[in-house]
Amino acid sequence: MTSAIVRVPHVFARDDAGVYYYVDRIAKVYGGKGFRVFVGKKGAMKQLALTDVASDSEGDVFSTKTGDLRLVRNHTESGKTR
Numbered sequence: 001m002t003s004a005i006v007r008v009p010h011v012f013a014r015d016d017a018g019v020y021y022y023v024d025r026i027a028k029v030y031g032g033k034g035f036r037v038f039v040g041k042k043g044a045m046k047q048l049a050l051t052d053v054a055s056d057s058e059g060d061v062f063s064t065k066t067g068d069l070r071l072v073r074n075h076t077e078s079g080k081t082r
Contacts, residue, residue, distance in 0.1 A: 005030050011071050020045055021069060023062065037062050037069060 010023040018041060026034035035053055038045040052063040062069045 005034075007034075007036070010035065013071070018042070021071075023060075023069075023071070035062065037064060039069070 006027045006029075007024045008027050010025045011021070012023075013021045015021070020038075020040060020042060022038040022045065024036050026032060035050060037048045037050060039048055040046050048064040048066065050062055050064060052061075054061045054063070060071045062071070
């Protein structure tokens, strides 16, 4: 019997236009990497293909073909830049 790799939420946010951003990752017990990014309106979120993930002292940047999603570690702020 094989055990499933469990994914855990990393961040969930919504912007002023009602677009939701959800990022999950593989659980730390399985390595903690392997992020996935989902973006879209309620009920219509789509997974975006990641091209790069970078972290610094202020937050995380998830690069996709359509732009960058910058997540600020201050849990009250997040934003999307293109």
